[in-house]
Amino acid sequence: ALVPAINVDAANDARSDVDTGYLSEKWRAGLGTGLGALNSIKSADIDADGEDELVFGNSQGYVHILDWNASAGAFSEEFQSVDMGGAVKGLEIAQIDDDPQLEIAIGYNWNSDSGKVKIIDGSSLLAEANWSSGVSWSHTQWTEGWPYGLAMGDLDGDNQTELGMSADRGFLWVVDTNTPEIYVGRDITSDEAEWYMDVGAKTGGSTLENTWGLTFGQFDDDEAMEVAIGSKQGWVAIFDGETEEMQWKMDMDGNNAADSLCYSMIAADLNGNGIDELVVPQQSKITVFIDGDRDVRVDDADVNSGYGLDNADLFGNDNEELIVADSSGNIRIMSLSGSSLTTHQEWNGGYPMNAGGGVTVSMNGHDNPWIIHGGDAGVLVAWEIPSQSQHSLVWKSESGSNGGQTLYSLEGGANYAVAMGNIDDDDNLEILVGAGGSGFGRVYAFDGKTYETDWVSPNLNKLPMGIAVGDLNNDGVNEIVVTTGIPGEPMVEEGNGGDGYLHIFERSGGGTFSQAFQSGNIDAALGVTIVELDGSTYPEIGIATGYLEIVDATSGTTDLHGEVRIWGYGGSSYSEEWSSGDLEQIVG
Template sequence: MYSTGSSFSTSLAIGDFNNDNRLDISVANDETNSISVLLGYDEGFANLTTYSTGSSPRSVAIGDFNHDDRLDIVVTNQYGQTLSVLLGYGDGSFANQMTYPTGSSPYSVAVADLNNDTRLDIVVANNGDQEIGILLGYGNGSFANQITYSTVSSTNHMPYYNGSQPYFVAIADFNNDNRLDIVVVNKGDDNIGIFLGYGNGYFASQTTFSTGSDPSSVAVGDFNNDARLDIVVANSNANNISVLLGYGNGSFANQMTYSTGSKPCCVAVGDFNNDTRLDIVVVNQMSRDVGVLLGYGNGSFARQALYKTGLYLQYVAVGDFNNDSRLDIVVAYSYDDNIGIFLGYGNGFFSSPTRLSTGSEPNSIAVGDFNNDTLLDIVVTNAGINSVGVLLHYNRGTLAKKITFASSGGSHLRTVVTGDFNNDSLVDLVVANYATNNIGFLPGHGNGTFGTEMMTFIGLDSYPYAIAIGDFDKDNELDIAVANHGSNNVDIFLGNGTGSFVRQINYENSFDPLPSVVATGDLNNDGGSEIIVAYNDTDNVHIYVPYDTSSFASQMIYLTGSDPYSVAVGDFNNDSRLDIVVANRHDNNLGVFLGYGNGTFGTQITYSTGATPYFVAVGDFNNDARLDIVVTNNNDNNLGVFLGYGNGTFATQMTYPTNSYPGLTSWPCSVAIGDFNNDARLDIVVTNSAANQVGILLGYGNGSFANQISYSSSYSPQSVAAGDFDNDTCMDIVVANYDSDSIDVRLGYCNGTFGDPITYFTDRFSFLRSIAVGDFDNDTRIDIVVANYGYDNIGVLLGYGNGSFTKQITYLTGSRPASVAVGDFNKDNRLDIVVANSNDINVSVLLGHGDGSFTSQMTYSTRFLAMSVAIGDFNGDTRLDIVVTSSDGNRVGVLLGDINLVFVKKMTLNTGLGSRPRSFAIGHFNNDDRLDIAIANSGTNNVGIFLGNKNFYFTNQTIYETGSASRPYSLAAGDFNNDTQLDIAVANYDSNTIGVFLGYSNGSFSNQNTFSTGDSSGPCSVVVTDFNNDTLLDIAVVNYVTSTIGVLLGIGDGTFADVIEIGIEYQSLPFSIDVNDFNNDGKQDLVVANEGTDSLNIFLQTC
């Protein structure tokens, strides 16, 4: 019980006063002229903190009056004829009051932005002056002088008329014009007055609507689901409430009345039975009870259900005080100096009240999270001591032989799993922290205690909801799959065996609707884990397989010469480590970077070339097992060959002309290397852009070459590649022609000569810049990829194996693709493509499907405009890396490749209309070494069995009933009758039972046998293990409603002893349970995740 220090508490308000994500309560204490503020924290409500107000505080409301994201309090002081404003500090404490004059006897206060300036304003009912007052806020915590509006009815001319007596105010938009209006209860006139707002802080004169006798309170809501606001009024002398249905234009139908207890003095509304229909709660002062009237959603209500208190009631407010997503009720006991909280069960019924002491005469309550701990706190006006009292929320409860781990920073814990994530043979914990957007790793110490939680951030507003563990990358280390409600996806975190995890980049892996349940298993016997996912409010589940998209780390940059225009890769010093060579176009040299084998490189070593080196390639031209270099000297019309010494250095270049006769401008642009005459000696093919020729230089095998043999080409041949396109073992060539928007294929005759070109046109103005070849559809036939510079895409031409090709299929890239290269980046034995985007600061990677098609591009930043690209494994991890040159600076960048797993949908399992699958159990139900799936279908009250076949195929669902209105929530599998066949245990939430289905060897099961978990217990999560070391499997279940653990010891024949209950904290609301040996004593322990206390409990076995 929490005292307000007053015997006459008359009003309450709710809000978050200290920015801890927990709602607080303010109570008005009439006798002590104070308000009481109760700040919310984890174990009930803290001791009261009081703050002085004016004389006889009557009503309290909350809002952020100074735009500091901290809730403040406003109180009407009835005898002081003032308002008190207390600015909040965000930690549950408040500044001293600032007062503002009102009219006579200010009775009620409400808060909203009445003039659409984003600053909160105040409305007060001045009972003694028959008016309402409006104080417009300045947004800094101060307010203008009040503007008043009369509440007197012009038709009331009774000889002993005592005035309208405005008693209670509320604010809402009654005419759907997006401007706030005001409703005031006129106690003296037995009516309510509606002041329609103009949206500028001014209002029309009131329009009145009759109520019952002596109306004292009003609440607003849409009672008939017509998107028009309605009104409910408590009529104190008529012993009823009035419901006035709104027409949406500011007018209302005649009242409908519903009987209450004696002298109803206050009403509030909320959905108390989670049927999306608003209900009403009323406090009956003289009969000293609380009435709840459930709404039918058509504007009518059931008869009230009464909750006796035996105490004088003054005020009522509504909020979720125990974070169970079910509305609760708080009332002010004015003469007993306390408030009472009725916890809701979510079905329209409520617990007996918990009484909390406040100040003297609490008469008004407001509820909010004053310290941002996600728990509701309470502020109470204490009229008897002229103060407000703040009660911060917390949850009480103790239990022996448990260890509690509180969540961090209001994390709203959602899931807990166990495993050895750091390979120390000790059990660790991993949790999903919903509110803080991370997963937490708690390393186990082996004695039942755990280390400090280490967080891995998922993403802003990701809201992780469910976790499963498996081995997704087949490295024998535990990985984590996280289902995220906020980002609508499932993330993969790869474990490295040290307790740390690497989040994989999630490319457009968005699910709809929200993924809520995830489980893992090796469903295709490939040694890795797949996942099964269920969603909110769906009738199917999906199976996803991990897919490696590869990723590339932030690049390392090395300085080059001026304008590095081309790059190639090779091992120039025979140390089994790849090196890099670039052509520095404006410096007329080559730069060689020797690799260290760890992804880093030495500084550039330069070698002089001819004028404007344009393209560079690598090969062993003199058959000495040492790599050599060839470069196109564009402005010198020749090729330069640098013979390698095998130690990373090179001889001076030897040049070979590329023009057919002296003086002809050829402008050699690109080369490709191959054995074109089958003499086991490398030859060179070069594109001569200015001469519109392709040149062949046959190699002698000693590093020298014959004079060029020229072939006419289409306009401006830009790039060339070589391969056997017709499967005749002779090398062919393909040329990309920049100005003619075409590709020329020349088939080789194996003697160094070639046939006439076969031309394939691309789109006009595509301006082909680069070409590469590879087998993209795994048909052993060479295909072509070309960079279409003019259209920001690449074109793929699939080969028929006879030297002809399909029409190009295009894929978008970045801006101005200038270079392409081909390799298997994700190690799936399917060729992929990388593109340098010369007008973007990135490269594009398109993963191959192995059928000739590709994924959409994934881009990786280069921090400079990308010109030329090449690939190789620079750090010896068997994954391809990328090297790219800059077109806007003197740099080369290296991007190291790494694994990156995402989930790709493989198939869908339909679970039946309205099934709402909620939990999985995976195991061998028919002994065929293929995993099968059991699903708890909470919507259709059954368990569905899918038997696995080859390649992710499953039989149609076979269902087993769990009983009418049982709502199966959780599944676990084990052999309960020692017949070596897996059986199933299911937690039936609504029927408060554990159901057991005994399995037969063919994948079928017996009918359900049930075991009670206790009345109204709400079993929601179940695990199976041997708790008492008798070699017989037992069952443990957490009961959400009663906040207990139930243990059912197995008899060994498929039956179980009566449940043994273990209490947890009151209203801890456990929702998840797992089992393991946390202290290495050979006994199975339990870990329980609690929603109400946002904590973990570890229960260690002691016997």
């Protein structure tokens, strides 16, 4: 979720998938959630300035590009973010033309069951020729909806870059990146593509789904590259990049009734012999096909759903290491020696990656390699790797760890509460925003002029749903009032759920805030305001509450409940002064 600064201008008064459709922002907090899912996070010098940029997608449909700030030793936002309009889980970077900068291919779900791919310039972030507004992929009666398998490279040796795309329908498409279409229409049809292959018909004979494991690699010693593809059902196959001939196929689980989810595959030369290994992550293991040979492989069953993959020579020994991020948020550095796969380091990055792990390695701009990953909660984390046995946290998209840059994640997203008010001694207003996820929630306060973080609340254990700023006790210093709940959470028959709380934070003499009061359960508190209602010495706190009660889950019987509650300060403590009673409707 995004919290813009006070003045935000939308380019051409729109936020749509066109070249002018990303915001012209003065400042923003929040990078969204599901960062880098299915390996949609890359580190590369996209603008040819000699330093790596960090490019990643999120579940809200944005692609963010962070620039390296050498003087701060941290990433910052110098580029615009690009609004694609739907969840981004496909990302590939390559050189497709004669200019010095690289290009970024983005696969995203545009709406419903319609997906698009767009290629943008790495410097201007404008669409490349023939890719403006994104390109859809049309079969006779339907389109591809989730084009999350992307690969780019010169497949057939013609010195032209091809784009491979595979999505939810089980087909493999390959097009020329400069002229993907024959007919004008911003959709690629089967007769326009260089390749249009039903992968299921080539493998097990049945229809495949979610063929999101797509990579180009050099899996043998001929001149042509190969195309490797993996599917939800577990079928993996390699095809010659020039002749389209299938070289081999394999059902990874050996069971047509089981789903292995072979996504995010990569090609990596892990043994340094010039021929790539094929790395295939699955739900219950990771498999490395040595030199791309079906019959020479090694498994590691300790790696489950390791869909964040990258490869780099981390230690200068001419062999590439394999970096893996799994659904639990574990990060591994692995290497291949002969037919053995060794884990050198393993640690937890702090955030789960159930949306599909994403990890990348940044090799320039730093003294040592950085391993950078996203996660479900929307926080980016970077680890420095000084040796084969050491790692250390060096950067994070949160205050205190971001190198003094005004680049912040709002952990968990779910931003329902925003307020402005003066909470310190300067003349600037502060912007306050709530964020959270399952079982946690915080309020962040940013200076309205400098955008520095002034305060972060402790964990409130629920989502902040309302924020108000005002002087509740007439001491000349404003308090911060926060109400919490979870929208849509019902109260079940056992009485659990649908709860919420009132929190009041007061500023101490040192300028820091501490919690002065927390109420008991007042029901999910969906909104709050501070107002003088009765002409008394102190203003009142108005709170809107409500929830759905499940009376009988079997019959589906439910009741709605809601109240308006008035709280206030009585001279020494806070208490409820009035309630409307049950209005039998959710209020707020």
